[in-house]
Amino acid sequence: xxxxxxxxxxxxxxxxxxxxxxxxxxxxxxxxxxxxxxxxxxxxxxxxxxxxxxxxxxxxxxxxxxxxxxxxxxxxxxxxxxxxxxxxxxxxxxxxxxxxxxxxxxxxxxxxxxxxxxxxxxxxxxxxxxxxxxxxxxxxxxxxxxxxxxxxxxxxxxxxxxxxxxxxxxxxxxxxxxxxxxxxxxxxxxxxxxxxxxxxxxxxxxxxxxxxxxxxxxxxxxxxxxxxxxxxxxxxxxxxx
Numbered sequence: 001x002x003x004x005x006x007x008x009x010x011x012x013x014x015x016x017x018x019x020x021x022x023x024x025x026x027x028x029x030x031x032x033x034x035x036x037x038x039x040x041x042x043x044x045x046x047x048x049x050x051x052x053x054x055x056x057x058x059x060x061x062x063x064x065x066x067x068x069x070x071x072x073x074x075x076x077x078x079x080x081x082x083x084x085x086x087x088x089x090x091x092x093x094x095x096x097x098x099x100x101x102x103x104x105x106x107x108x109x110x111x112x113x114x115x116x117x118x119x120x121x122x123x124x125x126x127x128x129x130x131x132x133x134x135x136x137x138x139x140x141x142x143x144x145x146x147x148x149x150x151x152x153x154x155x156x157x158x159x160x161x162x163x164x165x166x167x168x169x170x171x172x173x174x175x176x177x178x179x180x181x182x183x184x185x186x187x188x189x190x191x192x193x194x195x196x197x198x199x200x201x202x203x204x205x206x207x208x209x210x211x212x213x214x215x216x217x218x219x220x221x222x223x224x225x226x227x228x229x230x231x232x233x234x235x236x237x238x239x240x241x
Contacts, residue, residue, distance in 0.1 A: 005124050013131035014059050015047045017095065017139055018067045022050040024094035025070040025087055032083035034076035042070050058182045059135075066178075069149050084158030088151050095140040099133045100220050106130055107230055137212040142205075147174030181205055 023045055026037035037043050042050065055066035070087075077083025106129040113122055143151040148171045160167065185205035192200050200206060221232045 002123070005120070006127055009124055009128040010131055013128055013135050014056065016132055017098065017135045018056070018059070019045055019047040019050055020094050020098055021091040021139060021143075022067045022070055024090040025072075028090035029070065029072045029077075029083070029087045032086060033078040034072050034074070034083065034087075036073045036076065037070050040071050058179075066143075066150065081158055085155060088154035088158055091151055092140045092143050095136040095143075096216075099136040099140070099217060100223075102129055102133050102136070103220050104224055104228075106133055107224065107233070133217070134209070134213050137217045138209050141208055141212040141216055145178075146170055147177050148172075149175065150178070 022042065026042040026044075029037050030043055050067045052066055052068040055068075058066075072087060074080055074084050077087075106126070109122070109126050109129055113125070144155075146152040146156050153170055153174060156167070156170075181204055185203050188199045188203035188206065192203075218232070221230075224230055225232045
C-alpha cells in the first residue's frame, strides 16, 4: 500500500510540476511579444498539452525528466536576447517559487495533521506535498544543466554570441548525455535496492537531487523557519519519522 500511495502521489506531483514549468515558458514568451505558444495550444494549464512521453517516464523512474519544449519564434520578441533569456529562465523560476509556497503546507501537514487524518490520507498528503517541493527543486536544478534541450542550454544560447565547438557538441549530443545520466541513476538505484549501498555514491543525478533539496532548498526552509520559528528541514524524507 505504501508503494501505491507513493506512486500516485509521485504521478500527481510530476503533473503539477511539469505543467507549471511549461506554462511559465509559454506565458512569458507571449508577454515578450511571441504568440507562437498560444497558436500551438501551449498557453494552457492542461497537462496533456505539455507531456513528453520519454521525459515523463524518466521523471517517474528517477525523479528527473523533461516535458515537450514550448515552441517559440524569437524573431517575434520585442527585444531578442531579453525575450530569449526571460523565456528560458521562466520555468525554473516558477519551479523555485512553487517549492517556496508549498513548503509551509508540507510542514503544517507533517506536524499538525498526524493523528487527525486517517493514516492513508495523511501519508498521501504528506508524500504528495513533499514530492511537489522536491520535484520542483530538482526540476529547477536539472533544467539549468547546459545540455540541449534543457533551459540551461537555452539560457546559454540567449546570452552567448559565440557558436563554437562546445556549443555545437552540447546541442548535438545533449539529449544523449541526459539519457545516459538518467539510465546511470536508474541502475544505481536498482543496485542500492539490491543491497549494494555503495552505488549511491556513483549516482550522479542523486547528487544533483541532494544539491537541489538540501542546498538550493535551504533558503526556503530558512526563510519559513525565520518567520514561524520552525526547525529547518529539507523537502521529502527529512522529518524525523
